[in-house]
Amino acid sequence: MYAERRIALVCTYDSDADAAYIYLDHPVPPGGVQRMVHFDTEEGMYNLDLNAQGHVVGLEILSAGKRLPPTLLRAILNQPQEQTEIG
Template sequence: MYIEARIPLVCTYDSDADAAYIYLDHPLPAGETERVLPFEPERGMFNLDLNADGHVVGLEIIDARRHLPPALLHALLAHANPASDTN
């Protein structure tokens, strides 16, 4: 069975660290992340955050400018500085 759902996601971007975070559970309760599972260290740093039940609650993307789709990065940057968005 294939099911498609379109739901809004909460994403943040830290330009100083060039890191993005995609929340799969928002807001994350304090102490919700039980374990961080890094993957793809050869091509960049990606971290899956898991809760105590083993559910993925978020995804951290380091070197986000290189790895995020341009439209998502543009939306994050435009949201951070609405005056810079000319569309």
């Protein structure tokens, strides 16, 4: 069975660190991340945060300015296209 639904996700972007975080469960309570699964590919570095039950609660994307669509980063920063330099 295939189902499609648009849902709002909470996303953050730290332009100084060039890191984005996509919350799949929000808010993640203090101590809510029990394990981080790191994977590094030629395309970038990513971290999956898991809770005590092993559910993915968030995804961190490093070098996000090179990995994510500029329109997404601008939307997170809530800035028009001409005001944002990303990456």
